[in-house]
Amino acid sequence: SQQGEEDPQALSIQEGENATMNCSYKTSINNLQWYRQNSGRGLVHLILIRSNEREKHSGRLRVTLDTSKKSSSLLITASRAADTASYFCATDGDSNDYKLSFGAGTTVTVRA
Amino acid sequence: DAGVIQSPRHEVTEMGQEVTLRCKPISGHNSLFWYRQTMMRGLELLIYFNNNVPIDDSGMPEDRFSAKMPNASFSTLKIQPSEPRDSAVYFCASSLQGWAYNEQFFGPGTRLTVL
Numbered sequence: 287s288q289q290g291e292e293d294p295q296a297l298s299i300q301e302g303e304n305a306t307m308n309c310s311y312k313t314s315i316n317n318l319q320w321y322r323q324n325s326g327r328g329l330v331h332l333i334l335i336r337s338n339e340r341e342k343h344s345g346r347l348r349v350t351l352d353t354s355k356k357s358s359s360l361l362i363t364a365s366r367a368a369d370t371a372s373y374f375c376a377t378d379g380d381s382n383d384y385k386l387s388f389g390a391g392t393t394v395t396v397r398a
Numbered sequence: 399d400a401g402v403i404q405s406p407r408h409e410v411t412e413m414g415q416e417v418t419l420r421c422k423p424i425s426g427h428n429s430l431f432w433y434r435q436t437m438m439r440g441l442e443l444l445i446y447f448n449n450n451v452p453i454d455d456s457g458m459p460e461d462r463f464s465a466k467m468p469n470a471s472f473s474t475l476k477i478q479p480s481e482p483r484d485s486a487v488y489f490c491a492s493s494l495q496g497w498a499y500n501e502q503f504f505g506p507g508t509r510l511t512v513l
Binding site for chain 1: 402429431440441443446448454489491493495500501502503504505506507
């Protein structure tokens with residue numbers, strides 16, 4: 287079953303604009319991860335944020351985590367055509383079995 | 399490192415045939431995951447191995463599906479007999495599990511079409 291749910295399902299922006307997508311989850315977590323999937327490819331890990339962290343940056347990516355609201359957001363700044371992809375959040379639950387539950391994803395299209 | 403290797407990349411078969419998907423995880427990783435991705439159901443975890451031992455196979459749809467990991471560098475997912483509803487992209491992922499991190503590295507996937 288899917289633990290995380292992304293919002294919106296799809297997003298279309300102009301190159302140079304920022305893209306923001308949100309993830310909500312249901313149970314307690316140890317950490318939350320964001321992955322990117324380009325068309326026809328496997329998922330690629332972008333960033334991991336631990337449950338005791340509130341914000342994390344990696345290049346043009348900014349992730350926030352609000353455990354009280356069980357939600358996270360991913361911001362991509364100054365988007366490029368190469369950012370066109372589907373983005374998934376993944377949560378591990380609060381057990382130690384290392385399984386990840388992936389959301390349905392947000393499809394981002396960056397127009398040149 | 400070559401990353402996670404999956405074969406074949408594409409497989410087209412007829413209903414009732416046996417299908418075997420293969421995965422070579424990243425050297426040194428101790429966990430391996432098989433996922434299935436469809437438009438309708440998204441990304442589903444089928445089974446998960448840790449140190450070559452199956453830990454959780456609750457996502458395996460039915461007895462037609464089986465998975466093995468005979469050693470740390472090889473795993474197979476078998477479907478016998480295959481059905482059209484098994485058509486999907488199957489991903490293998492591996493990770494080095496630890497208390498502070500569990501980033502997964504995905505292979506390119508096998509696109510399975512069952513006619």
